[in-house]
Amino acid sequence: xxxxxxxxxxxxxxxxxxxxxxxxxxxxxxxxxxxxxxxxxxxxxxxxxxxxxxxxxxxxxxxxxxxxxxxxxxxxxxxxxxxxxxxxxxxxxxxxxxxxxxxxxxxxxxxxxxxxxxxxxxxxxxxxxxxxxxxxxxxxxxxxxxxxxxxxxxxxxxxxxxxxxxxxxxxxxxxxxxxxxxxxxxxxxxxxxxxxxxxxxxxxxxxxxxxxxxxxxxxxxxxxxxxxxxxxxxxxxxxxxxxxxxxxxxxx
Amino acid sequence: xxxxxxxxxxxxxxxxxxxxxxxxxxxxxxxxxxxxxxxxxxxxxxxxxxxxxxxxxxxxxxxxxxxxxxxxxxxxxxxxxxxxxxxxxxxxxxxxxxxxxxxxxxxxxxxxxxxxxxxxxxxxxxxxxxxxxxxxxxxxxxxxxxxxxxxxxxxxxxxxxxxxxxxxxxxxxxxxxxxxxxxxxxxxxxxxxxxxxxxxxxxxxxxxxxxxxxxxxxxxxxxxxxxxxxxxxxxxxxxxxxxxxxxxxxxxxx
Ligand code: HEM
Ligand code: SF4
Ligand code: FES
Numbered sequence: 001x002x003x004x005x006x007x008x009x010x011x012x013x014x015x016x017x018x019x020x021x022x023x024x025x026x027x028x029x030x031x032x033x034x035x036x037x038x039x040x041x042x043x044x045x046x047x048x049x050x051x052x053x054x055x056x057x058x059x060x061x062x063x064x065x066x067x068x069x070x071x072x073x074x075x076x077x078x079x080x081x082x083x084x085x086x087x088x089x090x091x092x093x094x095x096x097x098x099x100x101x102x103x104x105x106x107x108x109x110x111x112x113x114x115x116x117x118x119x120x121x122x123x124x125x126x127x128x129x130x131x132x133x134x135x136x137x138x139x140x141x142x143x144x145x146x147x148x149x150x151x152x153x154x155x156x157x158x159x160x161x162x163x164x165x166x167x168x169x170x171x172x173x174x175x176x177x178x179x180x181x182x183x184x185x186x187x188x189x190x191x192x193x194x195x196x197x198x199x200x201x202x203x204x205x206x207x208x209x210x211x212x213x214x215x216x217x218x219x220x221x222x223x224x225x226x227x228x229x230x231x232x233x234x235x236x237x238x239x240x241x242x243x244x245x246x247x248x249x250x251x252x
Numbered sequence: 253x254x255x256x257x258x259x260x261x262x263x264x265x266x267x268x269x270x271x272x273x274x275x276x277x278x279x280x281x282x283x284x285x286x287x288x289x290x291x292x293x294x295x296x297x298x299x300x301x302x303x304x305x306x307x308x309x310x311x312x313x314x315x316x317x318x319x320x321x322x323x324x325x326x327x328x329x330x331x332x333x334x335x336x337x338x339x340x341x342x343x344x345x346x347x348x349x350x351x352x353x354x355x356x357x358x359x360x361x362x363x364x365x366x367x368x369x370x371x372x373x374x375x376x377x378x379x380x381x382x383x384x385x386x387x388x389x390x391x392x393x394x395x396x397x398x399x400x401x402x403x404x405x406x407x408x409x410x411x412x413x414x415x416x417x418x419x420x421x422x423x424x425x426x427x428x429x430x431x432x433x434x435x436x437x438x439x440x441x442x443x444x445x446x447x448x449x450x451x452x453x454x455x456x457x458x459x460x461x462x463x464x465x466x467x468x469x470x471x472x473x474x475x476x477x478x479x480x481x482x483x484x485x486x487x488x489x490x491x492x493x494x495x496x497x498x499x500x501x502x503x504x505x506x
Pocket of ligand 3: 065
């Protein structure tokens with residue numbers, strides 16, 4: 001396959017950036033999108049140019065590092081991560097636009113790499129349970145009803161990739177935050193911090209400069225793990241419940 | 253050392269390791285429920301949802317009331333008079349109407365202010381556009397913002413037209429039926445009104461479903477039903493309102 005790539009190049013956080021065009025040939029349809037970029041980078045290095053910086057780690061769709069917007073869609077045309085996107089979804093002669101996640105809370109570090117540590121701070125504010133450490137408890141010590149376990153697991157699937165923020169016209173992190181809140185708030189192990197968790201995580205999310213939800217639904221379309229839009233509604237319910245219960249009073 | 257596991261009561265215990273230095277803490281004063289709800293994006297949206305539902309309930313009553321125009325001037329003007337004497341003798345003349353007006357003004361103001369503040373925040377959270385955008389993205393959000401502004405302007409015009417009668421040239425106080433017919437005898441009266449009601453239908457179609465979502469009742473298994481119900485409410489409401497100018501235009505009401 002022969003392709004024209006238009007890639008966002010930016011030397012550093014404070015530098016101006018621009019879309020830069022590259023021609024690339026000899027791409028096989030079996031390559032992943034990241035392997036295609038590897039091929040481009042090899043050529044750039046041989047030509048003595050700066051390779052395109054992009055994040056990646058597992059390359060099997062579970063770490064969430066490989067975020068980039070391809071032709072205006074987070075992670076490209078398929079509902080998966082960029083590392084699991086294959087070139088057979090493109091045609092010979094295509095022009096492909098590749099851009100970093102765009103959100104005030106995700107500043108560009110270089111080229112396609114953004115700083116997603118705002119997510120870590122949201123997790124740090126409440127995405128955990130307090131449990132006695134030591135020997136592992138028996139698996140059946142705390143019974144969890146099957147539907148609850150299923151709901152928790154579906155939400156635990158969130159890999160923190162940030163596609164929801166990138167796709168949202170408001171740069172909102174509600175889908176991510178709701179996945180984390182619902183995951184722990186439905187489980188018996190999550191009950192002691194049920195109120196403070198949602199209040200603190202929503203507070204941290206707002207503090208990081210993410211936008212609000214207008215129920216546009218772009219996030220859920222982009223999410224590679226299929227976190228549904230209604231998870232945000234479940235988080236809203238938890239937030240309003242905790243506010244009415246004065247959950248803040250139990251904090252600290 | 254049991255003491256070592258205690259956390260400083262002045263600090264929130266759950267805060268994980270932070271990369272940023274913590275901002276200097278203000279003296280411990282519990283934020284009020286209203287304050288902390290209004291300050292958060294989720295809470296402010298809930299205020300929009302509740303005020304939106306208040307306005308929606310009013311509009312439903314208003315629309316059914318308007319349909320009385322099809323039963324002639326006697327019945328319509330009698331109905332308009334009755335609105336002013338509801339609650340008598342416990343309430344004075346027009347008191348009920350004023351209570352409704354106060355609640356509505358409060359709702360419109362809170363709804364509009366929250367919409368403005370959230371929209372500014374949302375635009376700031378996405379400072380840079382993509383070079384290529386997915387087709388159709390953010391359609392609902394943009395129509396809600398513009399539609400909301402159109403509705404706000406319409407409310408002002410509507411009050412000047414049929415309540416204070418300021419812009420209604422052939423109006424007479426105390427004759428609402430005749431005033432409505434006068435409004436819909438002009439091309440601009442019909443145009444403004446019908447365009448605003450179409451905007452209202454679009455606003456409610458997304459807004460009612462969105463409010464349910466905001467207030468925490470959205471679930472995947474009932475999403476389709478909620479969307480259909482919101483569309484139905486929007487169509488009935490906009491259709492009911494629009495039937496009045498259509499009635500005047502076609503001569504059914506004159
Ligand atoms: C003053 C004029 C108005 C403005 C500026 C305005 C603006 C807005 C905006 C920007 C939204 C948020 C849309 C989104 O999140 O995508 C919204 C939502 C809503 N509006 Fe309005 N609107 C106005 C009048 C009305 C009226 C007259 C009604 C009565 C039916 C109404 C009912 C709603 C409802 C129910 C929502 C949903 C709240 C939610 O998303 O949870 N609005 N409005
Ligand atoms: S909710 Fe989905 S899109 Fe958002 S961070 Fe989690 S996995 Fe990624
Ligand atoms: S590199 Fe880990 S999800 Fe793509």
